[in-house]
Amino acid sequence: MDTTSAVAAAGPAAVVHTAHAAVLREEGRPLSLEEVELAELADDEVLVQIAGVGVCHTDISAAEGVVPLPLPAVLGHEGAGVVIAVGPRVRSLGVGDHVVLSYDFCGECRNCTTKTPAYCELFAPLNYFGERLDGTVTLRAGEEDIHGNWFGQSSFASLAIADERNAVRVPKDLPLHLLGPLGCGLQTGAGSVMNVLRPDEGDSLAVFGLGAVGLAAVMAGRAVNCGEIIAVDINPARLELARELGATHCIDPTQTSDLVWDVMNLVPNGVDCSFDAVGSNQVIRQALEILRSPGHCVTVGFRGLEHDITIDQGHLLLGRRLTGVIEGDADPRAFLPVLIELYRAGKFPFDRLIETFSLAQINDAIAASTSGAVIKPVIAFR
Ligand SMILES: [Zn+2]
Ligand SMILES: [Zn+2]
Known part of the structure; x- marks a missing residue:
């Protein structure tokens, strides 16, 4: 004591x-x-x-x-x-x-x-x-x-x-x-995938920003058997770790002139789900534009209480959703035991x-x- x-x-x-x-x-x-x-x-x-x-x-x-x-x-x-x-x-x-x-x-x-x-x-x-x-x-x-x-x-x-x-x-x-x-952080990333995006087995997922929250989203995507898991970050070491944790493709946005085009080449009709842990206008736009129709984007990256973003309505009208999420929509009393069981199973x-x-x-x-x-x-x- x-x-x-x-x-x-x-x-x-x-x-x-x-x-x-x-x-x-x-x-x-x-x-x-x-x-x-x-x-x-x-x-x-x-x-x-x-x-x-x-x-x-x-x-x-x-x-x-x-x-x-x-x-x-x-x-x-x-x-x-x-x-x-x-x-x-x-x-x-x-x-x-x-x-x-x-x-x-x-x-x-x-x-x-x-x-x-x-x-x-x-x-x-x-x-x-x-x-x-x-x-x-x-x-x-x-x-x-x-x-x-x-x-x-x-x-x-x-x-x-x-x-x-x-x-x-x-x-x-x-x-x-x-x-x-x-x-908090791990629940936010994993919960956003498992409670909000809820991908079916084989669905594709793109994750922008590979801090603890984004990497938790990658691990959760792997745990629920997503197909393509595309990880995006400017840090090569984080991209490598994401690959070890389940990402099937890694993209450094500073190494490409058109990230949206690159993703469309990997997943021709666009990804089913995307997750933004960065919060910048550019990243949120990209996370929306790479979606298939319909598709679902979750944003959790926090940039302060007043932070305007601009998106193209034409991208939303294709049945796409953009959802802001706190704490992975998780009730911790129900969700933390789920994460602990995944950890015990080597999946988280x-x-x-x-x-x-x-x-x-x-x-x-x-x-x-x-x-x-x-x-x-x-x-x-x-
Ligand atoms: Zn926190
Ligand atoms: Zn209350």
Whole structure:
């Protein structure tokens, strides 16, 4: 356990948990390593000792100020760890359970009750506002409030408070410190293929952008027996890895004068499905133009809250669909077990994307992600 001490003067019920955390104090500045105190658990909350937490693009966007967030704050939303305490109304989890933390959702709105919690009506306040719905914060440093609750967890810390809802129990025989990215990036890529595009066996799939999200889409395409899987990226090492993970064709767009033409030569009537993890106007247009008629394109690449794109209506009118997706349309309680079974079967080897760092190296981990040197950095606590 981390540093947990009873405060004698406060009586036997009050136990103050302190954690090592990476705190964002100023946009665009390195995270600072600090000791923080965690609040007493609310009724439906659990306290998790973090074993590992992935660095996701959304953390980096928030650290750079692209996602508005009250500061100081603790980021991190791909946590995995062991439950060490539960609130009084928690029923489905107990001390000692291994959990992967995913995004938070209310569980009660129209979208949550129709199995699309990624579009929860309270998604923004539950995941982005840095406080509980009642306005209280979960973290303190001395007399200062620190904003937690980032994606219902703030897991760039040795301890995190999550909700019973967004803590998904996982088997204990798996490498817990590596599982966190299943809760966001990997779920986003694989879920977009398996829950939204839903290719039939033999269907073709094109994936633009081979970070963790895009490579998860490639692995998922292979796992559901797609035919041609076309991987597109400007990084030769990522193209090679995509080939090892299931891509049948690899294209470097800087090495061709007409990517759409190249794809049409590979799949003469166009691809059945395409997936954009880049988010640029040019890539979204290409991902739409290479589709057969009808065909389906999913876009997940996030470029900020205001980001206009221009597409040709003529391309859509051919029965094509363009769908924006959050978190792979996945209910993590149902989907993470699916991904774990694929991993066990050797069909979703996501651990090949991961390099581990210590918490003290978190700014190096972020830099390695930004530069592309590492596909999925994971902060491991040992
Ligand atoms: Zn909801
Ligand atoms: Zn994420």
